[in-house]
Amino acid sequence: MLRSVNMKHLVIWGGRPLEGKVQCDGAKNAALPILAGALLTGDITTVSGVPNLADVQTMLALLSAIGADVEEYNGQVRIKTNKLVPSAPYDLVRKMRASFLVMGPLLVRCGKASMPLPGGCAIGQRPVDLHLKGFEAMGATISMDNGYIHARAPRLHGAEIYLDVPSVGATENLMGAASLAYGDTIIENAAQEPEVVDLANFLNSAGAQIKGAGTSRIRITGVRELAGTNYTIIPDRIEAATYLVAAAITAGKVLVENVIPLHLKPVLAKLHESGNTVIEGYKSVEIQGGQRLTPVNIKTLPYPGFPTDVQALFASLCSLSQGTSVISETIFENRFGYAEELRRMGASIRIEGPNAIIEGVPTLTGARVQAGDLRAGAALCIAALAAQGISYITGLEHIERGYARLPDKFRSLGARISLFDDDMDHASGFTGRG
Numbered sequence: 001m002l003r004s005v006n007m008k009h010l011v012i013w014g015g016r017p018l019e020g021k022v023q024c025d026g027a028k029n030a031a032l033p034i035l036a037g038a039l040l041t042g043d044i045t046t047v048s049g050v051p052n053l054a055d056v057q058t059m060l061a062l063l064s065a066i067g068a069d070v071e072e073y074n075g076q077v078r079i080k081t082n083k084l085v086p087s088a089p090y091d092l093v094r095k096m097r098a099s100f101l102v103m104g105p106l107l108v109r110c111g112k113a114s115m116p117l118p119g120g121c122a123i124g125q126r127p128v129d130l131h132l133k134g135f136e137a138m139g140a141t142i143s144m145d146n147g148y149i150h151a152r153a154p155r156l157h158g159a160e161i162y163l164d165v166p167s168v169g170a171t172e173n174l175m176g177a178a179s180l181a182y183g184d185t186i187i188e189n190a191a192q193e194p195e196v197v198d199l200a201n202f203l204n205s206a207g208a209q210i211k212g213a214g215t216s217r218i219r220i221t222g223v224r225e226l227a228g229t230n231y232t233i234i235p236d237r238i239e240a241a242t243y244l245v246a247a248a249i250t251a252g253k254v255l256v257e258n259v260i261p262l263h264l265k266p267v268l269a270k271l272h273e274s275g276n277t278v279i280e281g282y283k284s285v286e287i288q289g290g291q292r293l294t295p296v297n298i299k300t301l302p303y304p305g306f307p308t309d310v311q312a313l314f315a316s317l318c319s320l321s322q323g324t325s326v327i328s329e330t331i332f333e334n335r336f337g338y339a340e341e342l343r344r345m346g347a348s349i350r351i352e353g354p355n356a357i358i359e360g361v362p363t364l365t366g367a368r369v370q371a372g373d374l375r376a377g378a379a380l381c382i383a384a385l386a387a388q389g390i391s392y393i394t395g396l397e398h399i400e401r402g403y404a405r406l407p408d409k410f411r412s413l414g415a416r417i418s419l420f421d422d423d424m425d426h427a428s429g430f431t432g433r434g
């Protein structure tokens with residue numbers, strides 16, 4: 001089985017340019033809906049390129065808990081679902097909101113599904129109303145009691161669904177369910193993220209009839225059943241962005257491999273605008289960090305706009321730019337949790353409503369900081385790589401959710417970074433490369 005390392009503290013000796021090449025893993029946000037989508041067939045599904053992450057572990061535990069046979073070996077997951085239990089355990093849904101993606105598959109396979117209502121999380125409220133409205137439009141009856149949402153429908157039927165916002169999760173949940181519904185479903189204002197397209201490609205490889213994924217209008221013609229399939233998931237564009245920004249902030253030179261440059265367009269544009277040299281290859285991107293970083297303004301938007309998952313990384317970069325940058329977050333209400341921690345490192349960041357106003361400073365200095373969510377944690381690592389002196393980063397359980405072997409990968413690029421499971425004081429005496 002996949003096992004994540006139980007890391008407690010990360011220690012980073014900053015101030016060294018990153019150099020070399022690094023490979024991205026498969027995309028977390030494609031792996032999670034595709035693994036949930038495997039519930040749509042009773043045949044054997046094999047998914048390759050699955051990253052070794054805590055969130056993937058949670059999804060595999062959830063699939064097992066609801067009756068799937070799951071085997072994993074070296075990034076390949078084999079799933080077979082004979083008898084499904086149409087009720088998801090509270091502890092797993094509470095741990096990871098993406099657990100909600102099993103609702104659509106359970107509903108069409110079992111005719112009913114019970115899911116604990118996922119609460120808010122560190123980055124915002126994140127309701128599931130659009131998922132539920134879509135299931136209702138397809139004929140499901142929804143009720144709630146004791147903190148659970150119950151959906152029932154002997155067989156879903158096709159429907160025209162308009163999403164108030166292009167929610168990634170709602171598009172994925174509804175697209176999967178519609179694949180086995182009776183008739184045609186149209187999702188208007190659908191999310192266009194590459195991970196939505198990857199799920200559609202996966203489902204089509206199993207016999208679904210989905211057209212238009214990657215545009216704002218997806219048409220799904222329901223089929224009687226899906227077959228087993230073998231599928232390899234796309235590379236992780238957010239992981240790629242993490243190494244690119246890390247190279248930029250340390251004025252290093254890094255070749256990031258196993259990427260689809262097209263998926264990174266808005267990020268590459270901003271890296272270029274901030275004074276770095278960016279060279280796109282066929283399945284790679286090379287970056288040479290600029291000696292002088294220019295401030296940039298960023299507004300997060302649904303794909304193909306600038307990804308919300310990358311804004312925290314740019315906040316670290318902008319902290320060392322020569323001038324004032326403004327980052328506007330339009331997707332989630334509470335995604336500036338990193339600001340207070342970056343300030344400990346000497347950054348000058350002011351939060352005004354949905355905007356982070358960042359005045360660049362000449363240097364950041366190492367400090368003890370705490371990751372409050374996944375991308376905030378990555379942003380702190382990157383700031384620490386550029387900072388003068390030693391940083392101690394806690395809250396690593398958040399980073400483990402979305403990055404496999406992040407410290408190892410940074411170390412392979414020449415970073416001085418070490419993991420400590422013990423008390424932080426052990427780390428302060430450390431002098432080697434870890």
Ligand code: EPU
Nearest residue numbers: 029098126127128129130131165167168169170331332374
């Ligand atoms: N929203 C609603 N109602 C809904 C669903 C969403 O109001 O029923 C709102 C959310 O509250 C949010 C906005 O719509 O304000 C967008 O949420 P969306 O549903 O698109 O996000 P998600 O599916 O929950 C995925 C990724 C996130 C990523 C967002 C936006 C996965 C597993 N997660 O979340 O990834 O930030 O899309 O791109 O795919 C991460 O990897 O760090 C991460 C948080």
